[in-house]
Amino acid sequence: MSPTLPRTAPGIVAVEVLCPILAARGVRPRVLDFEVLAPVPEPPTSSLRSRLSRTIALAWRASPFALASMVLAALLAGAAPTGMAWYARRVLDGVARGERQVVLVGIVAEAVLLFLTYVAGGLNQFATARLRLTLGFLLQRAILEKAIAVPYACFEDAGFYDALTRARREAVGRPVALLAGFFAMVQAFAVLAGSAALLFRFSPLCALAILLAALPSFFTETRFATAIFRLQNRRATEAREQAYLEQVLTRDDHAKEVRLFGTGPTFLERARRVFSLVFEEDQALARRRLLVGLGADLVALALFYAVYVSVAVRALAGALTVGDLGLALVTFKQGDGALKQALGGLRGLYMDQQYLGNLYGFLDLPVPPKRPLLPAARARDERGLRFENVGFTYPGAKRPALLGVDLFLAPGKKLALVGENGSGKSTILKLVAGLYEPTEGRIFLDGRDLAAWDPEALRARLAVVFQDFVRYQLPVRDNVAPRAAEDAVPDEGIRRALARSEAGPIVKKLAQGLDQRLGKWFPGGVELSGGEWQKLALARAFLREQADLLLFDEPTAAIDPAAEAALFARVRSETEGRMAILVSHRFSTVRLADEILVMDGGRVAERGDHDALLGAEGRYAALFRLQAAGYR
Numbered sequence: 001m002s003p004t005l006p007r008t009a010p011g012i013v014a015v016e017v018l019c020p021i022l023a024a025r026g027v028r029p030r031v032l033d034f035e036v037l038a039p040v041p042e043p044p045t046s047s048l049r050s051r052l053s054r055t056i057a058l059a060w061r062a063s064p065f066a067l068a069s070m071v072l073a074a075l076l077a078g079a080a081p082t083g084m085a086w087y088a089r090r091v092l093d094g095v096a097r098g099e100r101q102v103v104l105v106g107i108v109a110e111a112v113l114l115f116l117t118y119v120a121g122g123l124n125q126f127a128t129a130r131l132r133l134t135l136g137f138l139l140q141r142a143i144l145e146k147a148i149a150v151p152y153a154c155f156e157d158a159g160f161y162d163a164l165t166r167a168r169r170e171a172v173g174r175p176v177a178l179l180a181g182f183f184a185m186v187q188a189f190a191v192l193a194g195s196a197a198l199l200f201r202f203s204p205l206c207a208l209a210i211l212l213a214a215l216p217s218f219f220t221e222t223r224f225a226t227a228i229f230r231l232q233n234r235r236a237t238e239a240r241e242q243a244y245l246e247q248v249l250t251r252d253d254h255a256k257e258v259r260l261f262g263t264g265p266t267f268l269e270r271a272r273r274v275f276s277l278v279f280e281e282d283q284a285l286a287r288r289r290l291l292v293g294l295g296a297d298l299v300a301l302a303l304f305y306a307v308y309v310s311v312a313v314r315a316l317a318g319a320l321t322v323g324d325l326g327l328a329l330v331t332f333k334q335g336d337g338a339l340k341q342a343l344g345g346l347r348g349l350y351m352d353q354q355y356l357g358n359l360y361g362f363l364d365l366p367v368p369p370k371r372p373l374l375p376a377a378r379a380r381d382e383r384g385l386r387f388e389n390v391g392f393t394y395p396g397a398k399r400p401a402l403l404g405v406d407l408f409l410a411p412g413k414k415l416a417l418v419g420e421n422g423s424g425k426s427t428i429l430k431l432v433a434g435l436y437e438p439t440e441g442r443i444f445l446d447g448r449d450l451a452a453w454d455p456e457a458l459r460a461r462l463a464v465v466f467q468d469f470v471r472y473q474l475p476v477r478d479n480v481a482p483r484a485a486e487d488a489v490p491d492e493g494i495r496r497a498l499a500r501s502e503a504g505p506i507v508k509k510l511a512q513g514l515d516q517r518l519g520k521w522f523p524g525g526v527e528l529s530g531g532e533w534q535k536l537a538l539a540r541a542f543l544r545e546q547a548d549l550l551l552f553d554e555p556t557a558a559i560d561p562a563a564e565a566a567l568f569a570r571v572r573s574e575t576e577g578r579m580a581i582l583v584s585h586r587f588s589t590v591r592l593a594d595e596i597l598v599m600d601g602g603r604v605a606e607r608g609d610h611d612a613l614l615g616a617e618g619r620y621a622a623l624f625r626l627q628a629a630g631y632r
């Protein structure tokens with residue numbers, strides 16, 4: 001385990017210890033869940049051993065068969081070369097002495113051992129491919145589960161994105177690479193140990209030399225592995241920017257603007273600049289690595305040839321048999337190969353485990369249990385939605401988005417929010433939806449502090465359509481009922497929701513009806529207009545028939561006026577007895593609300609129903625007349 005932010009992190013301690021104390025004094029600290037999650041995983045501190053054992057445990061969960069096969073293959077491939085060298089010596093000595101049987105048995109034994117190494121190679125390849133898929137999937141799922149579990153505010157933090165990107169990048173190949181490197185190294189060390197043991201017969205010094213030859217390369221390679229790792233981690237943001245630029249140039253929803261604004265070459269140039277920055281640093285490191293690596297190889301080479309020469313000199317002096325000389329030669333070659341393999345394995349292992357720190361660090365990010373920052377306020381005996389002096393500042397923002405907002409929405413009533421861009425309308429909806437907690441004041445739903453609501457229970461009360469609603473590249477049915485639990489919704493229910501959002505005729509037009517795949521990302525998909533997509537998003541909200549608090553953030557911005565009028569007549573009748581908050585810039589819609597709040601700079605500037613606000617001749621009246629004049 002490599003928790004990069006342990007549960008005892010100062011941020012968490014601060015929240016856990018300070019909140020009750022401050023609460024007792026009536027102070028509400030400006031600490032969000034988000035702030036304890038935001039830190040990007042630090043470079044990993046946990047050891048190679050712990051990461052390796054964690055990876056082995058995960059691999060066992062993903063595919064015990066593949067892991068066992070890799071172990072077996074490593075053992076086979078590690079032991080066979082020593083046996084083959086031994087039999088080679090017997091064959092040569094047998095030939096020299098004319099012992100036919102010894103020669104024959106030796107050759108057959110060598111052939112069998114060689115065949116076993118082929119089997120080991122094939123088995124290893126098969127098992128590695130299988131583990132890459134199963135373990136990759138297991139880890140991808142764990143990352144996605146974590147992404148679902150963290151508070152929404154994390155998605156506003158670039159550091160979190162970097163950590164997520166790094167974790168996703170490592171999940172597919174890295175753990176298997178670590179295991180493959182580990183087993184290759186075990187295998188190579190087995191061969192090396194066998195070679196050293198065989199050489200030990202001739203000279204203990206030779207055996208020692210063959211082991212010592214590994215050291216210079218090992219030290220230089222591990223040092224460079226760390227440098228490369230640090231470089232890549234430092235560049236997570238650049239890598240993400242490059243991926244983003246590629247996305248801008250290749251995604252369907254960007255393609256129009258890219259063409260019409262002629263931004264293609266500009267974005268390409270930006271991508272090239274990011275690439276060359278990264279490339280230059282990479283190359284400088286690669287050049288240094290090449291030179292230092294060559295030096296280390298030279299040392300190893302010198303040691304090997306010293307062994308070679310000493311064995312040859314002794315053979316010339318008649319102190320060794322032909323078989324001994326052959327054994328020395330074979331062992332020498334095998335030792336050289338095994339050394340390279342062991343080094344490669346060690347280098348890979350060292351590097352992979354550092355990258356795995358990113359992955360495990362992300363998976364170990366603590367997800368604080370959803371609980372209020374302060375003990376919830378005392379419950380009141382009332383029904384409806386109440387904002388009491390609510391203020392809110394976005395994480396990392398300098399200025400508050402909302403200040404001293406008071407409002408009350410009685411059951412069954414409709415509230416409209418109007419105001420200039422950036423005046424805080426959407427922020428109010430996000431607070432009601434529980435995506436953020438207010439940094440000042442309280443929100444009550446049916447008399448209970450929203451912070452005390454169970455998120456699932458709150459979700460069941462809500463139906464939301466945001467400005468930036470999602471266009472699922474999935475069949476109509478899944479666009480309206482994307483939750484697995486709602487899949488059981490009969491077609492009748494889905495059609496009812498579609499009819500409520502005036503989307504019935506859209507589906508009638510589609511060749512495959514509810515099964516028609518939408519969007520152009522997948523074969524057979526049909527693209528809809530902006531307004532048609534919006535009606536589907538509305539149907540998704542209307543499907544939640546049990547919800548009694550409906551939040552609409554400009555739900556009709558892309559819908560034509562005739563459809564909008566029909567839609568709202570329907571919304572009023574369909575939402576009879578349910579609360580609704582509507583953000584809109586269209587006054588023809590807004591005027592139907594029971595109460596209208598005019599927002600300005602995060603504060604409520606005016607409030608009242610349409611007639612009262614018109615009569616007040618304030619900002620609302622001015623804006624209303626301005627818009628009405630546009631329609632004349």
Ligand SMILES: Nc1ncnc2c1ncn2[C@@H]1O[C@H](COP(=O)(O)OP(=O)(O)OP(=O)(O)O)[C@@H](O)[C@H]1O
Pocket residue numbers: 156394395397401419420421422423424425426427428
């Ligand atoms: N995720 C965010 N992080 C930081 N600041 C934000 C974020 N979202 C909005 N803001 C800021 O909060 C203020 C209120 O934004 P909000 O989206 O509530 O405005 P709005 O009234 O809904 O605007 P519009 O009519 O353009 O939709 C703005 O100044 C905006 O810059």
